[in-house]
Amino acid sequence: MALLFINAGRKYSKVNKNIYGHFSEHLGRGIYNSIYVGENSPIANVRGIRTDVVEALRHIKVPVLRWPGGCFAEYYNWKDGVGPDRQRIVNAGWGGIVEDNSFGTHEFLDLCEQIDCSPYIAANVGSGTPREVSEWIEYMTFSGESPMANWRRQNGRDEPWKIEFFGIGNENWGCGGNMRPEYYADIYKHFETFVRNYDNNKIFRIACGADGSDYKWTETLMRLAGKNMNGLSLHYYTMPKYYETEPYPWENKGPAVGFDKGNYYRTLRRALYIDELIRGHKHVMDQYDPKNEVSIIMDEWGTWHQAEPETNPAFLYQQNTMRDAIVAALSLNIFNTHSDRVHMANLAQMVNVLQSVILTDGEHMVLTPTYHVFDLFKGHQDSTLIESYVQQDMTGTEEASVPALHISASERADGRIHVTVVNLSVDEPQQAHFLLAGKEFSSAEVRFIAGDMNNHNQFGQPPQVEVHSMPDIKVKDNCLHFELPACCVAEIILD
Template sequence: MAKWYINPHIKKGHIHKELQGHFSEHLGRCIYEGLYVGEESPIPNKKGMRIDVVEALKNIQIPVLRWPGGCFADEYHWKDGIGPKETRKKMINTHWGGGVEDNSFGTHEFMELCEQLGCKTYISGNLGSGTVQEMSEWVEYMTFDGLSPMAALRTENGRKKPWRVDYFGIGNENWGCGGNMTPEYYGNEYRRYQTYVRSYQPDKTIFKIACGANGDDYAWTEGVMKTTYTNAQKQLHGFMDGLSLHYYTVPGTWEHKGSATLFDEKEWYTTLKKTLYMETLIKCHEEIMNQYDTEHKNAIIIDEWGTWYDPEPGTNPGFLYQQNTMRDALVAAINLNIFNKNCNRVRMANIAQVVNVLQAVILTEGKEMVLTPTYHVFDLYKYHQEAELIESHIETKEIGVGEEQVPNLTESVSLGQDGKLHLTLANLSIEETYPIEGLFTDTQILSAEGSILKGNMRDHNTFEEKEKVKLEPFTKIKIVDGQVHFEIPPCSVVHLALGID
């Protein structure tokens, strides 16, 4: 029996809701067909936004949405996406699949989508191929409430009241598709560009995010931190509020990543082992940041994460469309538990991507919509949003195939705004059930209810079988002498809500 030690009296940090954020890029069918179909579409929509997708995302309490990229961001020129749709520029999306980008989804449409979702906005600005003036004017266009050329242009395009920009990324992957820069060069460019990303609304300060590393490129973090902190005013903490980190779980190589649905037990454990590497990345990048940011004011923003497999056979390889199995559900649970445990430094995370691309939470095909196993994990974890992280630890053992070994269990616990303890636990084993004993320090458990996501390792939902993987009530919970006993099935993720005294 695995003992799960939980001390509700020790709060370890605050779990910002943005840890469960999402990412949307002009890539494949994420924006067009996924989120946006246009007002003339026979698919039910509100101002062009798919009603079914919006409602599904609202159910998991989507907290923040990143847009317009990704690599697309550093070739996106925002003025192409405003004004009458019939006069907007058309272009080929050379980054992703060679499709036509007609710019019918631009700034106004993104802000409308976020208003319908009730979520915060995260804009990625064009540092790679754009100008300081272009970025400055975009911020002015979106947020300035007064007499100015960009505010007047916004009004002319039908929106007098400014929007709120919560987060602004100054460039994306500038070590690669965003310009192939050195960290020192990018650091100096960041310092210049961010100067003109002004917070025009005193009560609504824009959170500025610098481009961080790709995986374990610690030299990039070192170079950017050193450059932005040199001669920087201490109160500006390096001119930034956050530094991004991108890490994808790729079971194979970048040339042959592996199939989303056809994999064996060894690939299962390889995938989960590579996912667990996220913990090491956070700790190592944080250690470098601490050398410069001694007051720990800069957050880590993991604004691209998730699984990346070979595209589904028969689809445009540039569209990055892949299926989503219980393996992806476990990847999501591992990452979300890691983010919770590191919430003192990790402020936001954005899974890639929200619809129809990579580890999507939703798939669409025409008027049809499917919720993926990853979607259901976010549904389980939404109770952690804006909760207090509680000290917890569970006994584990190593499992796997050959050298591909992982701990059998991963967990996190929070005290929610509803006064309940919220426990999330994932069983990484393909076939073994584990009995669990929850031990609570100086706390009586009065009630327990739960939900579970479970299945075989390759199980996934299709447009023909939409609910093969779905949430079910988890009722086999016993409270004995104020403690909790249950068994967690193989290949599953559980959420428990406990009433406490």
């Protein structure tokens, strides 16, 4: 039996809703023939943006969406994607296909308005110029008379948009220019100078942060440019076939479906490493920013498996199983616990690419196990982190041992407590005994997903993974007891 302790009397940081953000890049079918189908499509849409996808994303309360990349951002010229005559370019980073730019700034910001989320723009630093960045911001946010604002009006948008988040570069240590941190710090400050706030639009400036455990990059950026930024990004992908201290051997990614128990536990161990990673970067940032004024922006995270057979490998299309759901739940729990410094995270990617919450095939749409995790976790958004603890055994294999359970808890504005707990064991249910403190509770609601580690949802078939409710969960003497199925993610609402 596992003992879980929840103390509503001990409160910590706010769990920023933007921790539950997403990312969409011009990559494979991440945007076209998925989110954006065009106004003439037989698939139901509003101005070319498909209605069923929007409704599904509104249900999980997507708070922020990052676009247009990714590596694509570093050769993207925003002017190619506005107005009636769009420039056709080659998407050299992802498959060499023609990008017709029919989905550009107006369409992206329309998508954000339909979802009711904040836009997060990633600017081109690797091959762009400060003037391009300056004019893009003027185009989007200036309400007065100017060449860019007038061009926006000519293109059909009179009122400016609100742009809160602006990333100055992407992976500039790699696909964004192979820069040294010292060089990028200078480039960042150069570009940041021309990121202006127009009218009452205040931009949250995000610098390109480290790849994984590159603490030197973080130290250099904080030392040389920390006073010029609001956030510093961090990228980390979960892959199963190597150890935490090794560099990415991209060719060693395993299959998205049909993996064995050893692969499952290696993947979970790799996912848990993100906790150590965040602690390391927080430690470096604390030396230069003890007041936590610069946020960690985890704007690319998730599982990265082999592309599905008979698909273009450059499109990064992969299925999504209960293993991915467990990884998502572990990651979000960890982000919650570090919400003093982690203020945004963006799952890579939202539709049809890597660890997606939605898969589409023509008119058909599938909600993945990861989608249901975001549904179960959405109650944490803008809640207050409270104390939670698990006393438990380990599970796994000789090669990869992991904790049997993982947890985070928060208090909502209405006073209810939202707990998310994960059973990592692939085949052993857990008898979970909760000790509740800090206030008196009288009721509990439990929703969950569970199944075989390889379970996934497919087009034209009944879902193997969907949300279920547990009936008749009783709270007695401020204690709660029930069985968590194997390979399970659960939401508990205490009142």
